Each structure stands twice: as C-alpha cells, then as structure tokens.
Amino acid sequence: MSHALPCPDHDAYARQLTDKQQLLDTLFAGLDVPPLEVFASAPQHYRMRAEFRIWHEDGQLCYAMFEGGQKASRATMQRIDR
Numbered sequence: 001m002s003h004a005l006p007c008p009d010h011d012a013y014a015r016q017l018t019d020k021q022q023l024l025d026t027l028f029a030g031l032d033v034p035p036l037e038v039f040a041s042a043p044q045h046y047r048m049r050a051e052f053r054i055w056h057e058d059g060q061l062c063y064a065m066f067e068g069g070q071k072a073s074r075a076t077m078q079r080i081d082r
Contacts, residue, residue, distance in 0.1 A: 013043035 009016075021038050028036070055062040 010043045014040075
C-alpha cells in the first residue's frame with residue numbers, strides 16, 4: 001500500500017494564494033475586522049510552516065501565532081478589537 005504525499009502545483013501558487021485570500025475576504029465580510037494582510041512565500045516549500053490560533057482570555061479575543069517549537073504566551077498575542 002502506497003501512502004504518497006500530495007505534490008502541490010508550484011506553478012499555481014500565485015493563483016492558489018489569491019483564491020485563498022478571496023475566500024477569507026468572503027468569510028470575514030460581515031465582521032468588523034482590519035483588512036487581511038497577505039505575505040507571499042516562495043512558491044516551493046511553503047506548506048505547513050506556521051501555526052496560529054484564535055485565543056480567548058479574560059473575555060478578550062486574541063490572535064496567537066507561534067515560533068517553531070514554542071507555546072503561546074502573552075507576548076505572542078495581539079488583541080483584536082470587536
């Protein structure tokens with residue numbers, strides 16, 4: 001039994017990134033949030049490189065992003081105004 005990993009189409013990276021941005025813009029359309037910031041990666045070796053969460057603490061909503069191998073702490077959180 002072969003368990004081949006999917007092979008992304010590197011030539012389609014720009015289109016995939018634009019499609020993903022448009023999908024997220026649509027999903028967040030009714031919310032009062034700042035505009036989406038997009039940071040393109042190199043078209044190869046870009047998958048699974050970041051982990052992030054929406055964090056709830058003391059009635060506050062935060063966006064939490066992690067450095068490789070680290071866990072969230074207050075210093076890594078950014079408050080999102082509702």
